[in-house]
Amino acid sequence: MSCGAKKDVSRRDFLRSGAALATMQLAPGVTLMAFGGSEAQAAADAGKRWGLLIDASKCAPDCNACITACQDENGWKGSGNAETDVQWIRKVTLKDKSSGRETSLPVMCQHCESPPCVDVCPTGASFKRKDGIVLVDKHICIGCRYCMMACPFKARSFVHEHVTNQKTHAPRGIGTVESCTLCVHRVDEGRIPACVEACEATGHGAMVFGDLLDPESEISRRLAEYPSVALRPDLDLNPGVRYREI
Amino acid sequence: MRASLLIAGLIAMLASAVWAEGQGGLGPVIPEATGKAHPEGNDYMRRWHMSMMRHDRDVTMYEGKRDQNASLGGCFECHAAKDETGTPVTYADARHFCRSCHDFVAVRVDCFDCHRSTPEGVEEPPAHAALGGVLSPSLGADVGALVAYLGAWEVGQ
């Protein structure tokens, strides 16, 4: 492989077309339009805002498929110490005290439009991409954990242990903070997040991923069709993750 | 006079030996690579590889352009130094490609606290973690040892 500073245009074009092809093969019979994307994304696009719609009525209380898929995809796992283990996505059970009815739903980084984690970060490591995905630049993160305090959703984790065997596309290590990336490495290739794909595969279909700015996307059409809520709407953070039936 | 000649000779010897074919002499022993040579030449790569990687990582992370040329994963496509069994070694092994030069110049890179140091699919054994990152290798993540160390330090002051 050539690692030149001057970009090898033909190789790049080859990779681009390769990515588009993989996308089409990945979902036979299903166009990317169904997920809200218009074509394979080659880069973060300011004209898009990626989001999730989670239908709690379809989420099975005993199902953990989204969490396992996230662990496999991004290479995080528990070491048996709940106090310090990282958790990019967790299942939360809500109970209506008067009726006793329980609702189960996955909660991860809500990819806030006005993210408190970014507001408080003293180094600039917490940032929001122009397509709305909130990330940590671990090259800059000093592990102060201020963002963990600021996040209203307990979405971020600090890596306490040495990490080995990271995925090439998901570097992570001791002394830095991390959270759901909305599978940014997949989104950049025009694919959908691993959790959504896994939920789809179980047949529950509780999660929809797509572009909130595209009125024709599946997610936008569903949001227009029925009521949905943001978690902690009082905080006015306009999260990219929305819920239904909670 | 004699001493200065000796020093000049030594410097000349070092200068020629260090990168003479990149092998042997007083220079680091650089593991053989597979694949095609860098068109920019090895001298260029030695001088600029860190800037190239920093540039391309920012483009990848902030702009989401994932088809960059300079990446650690890309390096290991050709620069995975192997042990006697033919298995690529991790950064914990002094024969690792990155360590061959960085050890020589006494630079400890912390890339591999977060990035894997082998090609995807080649297991990094637990010994790799004992390398130490934020904490010193001897203390590791052992909080008890750290508290004892800090306590001793306080008394000692």
Ligand code: SF4
């Ligand atoms: S959910 Fe938490 S970590 Fe995610 S963007 Fe909002 S404040 Fe930041």
Ligand code: SF4
């Ligand atoms: S832990 Fe890292 S990302 Fe979070 S506030 Fe501190 S420097 Fe920023």
